Amino acid sequence: xxxxxxxxxxxxxxxxxxxxxxxxxxxxxxxxxxxxxxxxxxxxxxxxxxxxxxxxxxxxxxxxxxxxxxxxxxxxxxxxxxxxxxxxxxxxxxxxxxxxxxxxxxxxxxxxxxxxxxxxxxxxxxxxxxxxxxxxxxxxxxxxxxxxxxxxxxxxxxxxxxxxxxxxxxxxxxxxxxxxxxxxxxxxxxxxxxxxxxxxxxxxxxxxxxxxxxxxxxxxxxxxxxxxxxxxxxxxxxxxxxxxxxxxxxxxxxxxxxxxxxxxxxxxxxxxxxxxxxxxxxxxxxxxxxxxxxxxxxxxxxxxxxxxxxxxxxxxxxxxxxxxxxxxxxxxxxxxxxxxxxxxxxxxxxxxxxxxxxxxxxxxxxxxxxxxxxxxxxxxxxxxxxxxxxxxxxxxxxxxxxxxxxxxxxxxxxxxxxxxxxxxx
Ligand SMILES: Cc1cc2nc3c(=O)[nH]c(=O)nc-3n(C[C@H](O)[C@H](O)[C@H](O)COP(=O)(O)OP(=O)(O)OC[C@H]3O[C@@H](n4cnc5c(N)ncnc54)[C@H](O)[C@@H]3O)c2cc1C
Numbered sequence: 049x050x051x052x053x054x055x056x057x058x059x060x061x062x063x064x065x066x067x068x069x070x071x072x073x074x075x076x077x078x079x080x081x082x083x084x085x086x087x088x089x090x091x092x093x094x095x096x097x098x099x100x101x102x103x104x105x106x107x108x109x110x111x112x113x114x115x116x117x118x119x120x121x122x123x124x125x126x127x128x129x130x131x132x133x134x135x136x137x138x139x140x141x142x143x144x145x146x147x148x149x150x151x152x153x154x155x156x157x158x159x160x161x162x163x164x165x166x167x168x169x170x171x172x173x174x175x176x177x178x179x180x181x182x183x184x185x186x187x188x189x190x191x192x193x194x195x196x197x198x199x200x201x202x203x204x205x206x207x208x209x210x211x212x213x214x215x216x217x218x219x220x221x222x223x224x225x226x227x228x229x230x231x232x233x234x235x236x237x238x239x240x241x242x243x244x245x246x247x248x249x250x251x252x253x254x255x256x257x258x259x260x261x262x263x264x265x266x267x268x269x270x271x272x273x274x275x276x277x278x279x280x281x282x283x284x285x286x287x288x289x290x291x292x293x294x295x296x297x298x299x300x301x302x303x304x305x306x307x308x309x310x311x312x313x314x315x316x317x318x319x320x321x322x323x324x325x326x327x328x329x330x331x332x333x334x335x336x337x338x339x340x341x342x343x344x345x346x347x348x349x350x351x352x353x354x355x356x357x358x359x360x361x362x363x364x365x366x367x368x369x370x371x372x373x374x375x376x377x378x379x380x381x382x383x384x385x386x387x388x389x390x391x392x393x394x395x396x397x398x399x400x401x402x403x404x405x406x407x408x409x410x411x412x413x414x415x416x417x418x419x420x421x422x423x424x425x426x427x428x429x430x431x432x433x434x435x436x437x438x439x440x441x442x443x444x445x446x447x448x449x450x451x452x453x454x455x456x457x458x459x460x461x462x463x464x465x466x467x468x469x470x471x472x473x
């Protein structure tokens with residue numbers, strides 16, 4: 049088939065992949081979307097019990113809303129703060145069911161590799177005229193699809209960082225992985241029995257860790273034998289508390305303020321500037337050996353570990369594509385100076401589009417949280433602007449691709465020392 053007649057392939061049916069689909073549908077450009085999970089918004093559903101900090105008005109893309117309004121969609125209260133489940137149930141799922149989108153979504157389909165048909169990464173001749181070839185495992189079967197362009201929106205959430213010091217697995221970490229929850233467990237819901245009256249260690253210094261600590265503190269009120277320990281690599285807790293009442297996202301600021309109250313009320317043990325080196329299990333539970341402010345330190349008798357040390361992009365599947373990534377963040381190269389978490393916080397990232405997201409591989413784009421690599425500062429609204437611009441460009445609408453149409457609130461809080469621990473989200 050001629051390359052121009054092929055669809056554009058979207059990898060991942062999370063928030064940004066689905067909005068990319070909406071923009072392609074609106075422009076009547078053929079597309080195909082591959083989603084690893086059995087539902088769209090799979091990664092969001094893994095933290096479905098958590099309320100986001102940005103209100104609906106920032107979470108709904110304009111074009112997606114336009115399409116949804118053609119159906120019997122119930123518009124959420126724009127000032128309200130949805131949980132992860134509400135985001136999927138009230139927005140992403142209905143969007144995925146739109147008649148111009150639904151037929152092109154392949155669920156239970158994992159993309160394992162992407163390349164140019166018949167050409168490895170080294171070959172240049174006629175490269176731009178060859179279709180992309182996508183190898184997938186679809187409902188347990190290996191299949192190949194061709195596409196004229198790729199929008200990789202596969203996120204980073206299902207590639208959590210290890211808890212070991214320096215970004216590598218601590219000795220023993222993989223052996224005891226059944227005692228470690230990477231992510232945000234539903235502590236007050238279906239996992240209550242796992243955590244109530246237990247001695248728990250939380251690792252990480254970002255908003256995910258804060259949500260976990262606050263949930264543990266809630267169950268501690270009723271189950272008073274619940275003990276909470278918090279290990280973080282940062283030295284300075286004020287960095288973790290963030291902007292508090294100065295944060296433009298009130299709900300995000302409130303997390304820091306509540307956490308400070310718990311620490312002042314001695315509801316949890318805090319180990320600041322702790323580096324985990326070794327994990328072992330003995331008859332009393334898990335023992336954590338590491339360094340606290342440069343001195344050897346051991347934390348003992350832990351029943352459960354919850355890890356929130358950020359996440360990293362899956363680069364294996366794009367090994368045969370010519371991409372340009374920043375050496376430290378693993379973000380799209382041109383984004384690094386805009387998003388480096390050493391100097392930017394969630395709301396202060398300048399909007400950007402197709403131009404900044406371009407790679408040496410023509411018509412290949414990494415968007416969404418994956419475009420930020422390991423930087424934790426991504427907001428859905430930023431991703432919507434990315435795909436609006438990329439889709440316009442792929443449609444030959446270069447004027448629209450160049451325009452910046454996003455206006456985010458400033459947080460006024462710039463943190464440093466935050467790259468490794470998922471400071472924002
Ligand atoms: C607790 C929490 C609170 C947050 N609060 C806010 C907020 O208030 N405001 C805000 O703007 N943002 C918030 N965020 C961030 C935001 O939700 C995410 O960054 C955003 O959803 C990322 O979208 P994405 O589409 O890039 O990735 P994801 O939503 O992670 O989607 C990626 C999708 O790709 C699929 N996938 C992965 N690998 C493959 C593969 N190989 N093949 C096929 N499919 C694949 C996954 O299953 C997933 O469905 C929050 C995040 C968390 C964790």
